[in-house]
Amino acid sequence: MRAAVTVGLFITGCASGASRQQPAGVDAAPVPDAPPVIVVDAADVDAAPHPIDAFVPQDACVPQVTELLANPAFDLDPQGVGWTQVPALDAIGGPFYPVTNPPPGPTPMSAPYHVWLGGLTQDDFTATVTSITDSIYQDVVVPAGTTQLELTGFYLIGTTETSTVTDYDHVELGLIQTNGTPIEIAHAGSNLTAVGAYTAFAKTFSNPAALAGTTIRVRATSTSDFSNNTNFFYDTLSLKATHCP
Secondary structure (H helix, E strand, O other): OOOOOOOOOOOOOOOOOOOOOOOOOOOOOOOOOOOOOOOOOHHHOOOOOOHHHHOOOOOOOOOEEEEOOOOOOOOOOOOOOOOEEEOOOOEOOOOOOOEEOOOOOOOOOOOOOEEEEEOOOHHHEOOOOOOEEEEEEEEEEOOOOEEEEEEEEEEEEEEOOOOOOOOOOEEEEEEEOOOOOEEEEEEEEEHHHOEEEEEEEEEEOOOHHHHOOOEEEEEEEEEEOOOOOEEEEEEEEEEEEEEOO
């Protein structure tokens, strides 16, 4: 019986040598050099944030709000500048342009001017009429990238009509295409909705993205029958677009 023999083997050499013997029958694979260890003094490390922390994507958007109307309060001179006024045709003593100042009429929301539509009857014309129409409008360009479009303002309605059920005289304020195609109404009123003091309204339009980059028309127009006039007043309008510049 053979006694067990313990053999101690000590190998010295360069850093690229194997640290132990290769088993028989297996090709020896090279052992890579250990990577160098770099020691950095903490005092040499810049405490400032890495530039990546402050990176802002190039397509980032900071939305801005832009007033689209010229002379939205109607108070600039010359009277009605920025707006196209279409008075009722052939009125006695006319033409009566919508942008006006009292007297007669109520005090404007902001002095000196406001819009006055309607207020005429058949007796105000040299020839018999059964329907009376006047309007005021302004064309605006909706900015590209618009995500919200809102029209605000004030209205006042006075009437001599006595019916509580029939709409004889009415007014609409809203957006249309420049060819007259309706887009969306912001405010509508009639002899049935008379209010004796200026009252605020606000309308956020439903599809601003479809209008972005196009020219549209902001228009107020009234239609009245032949008798018992109704007066429609607007003042201090504002059409604001929220968009990426």
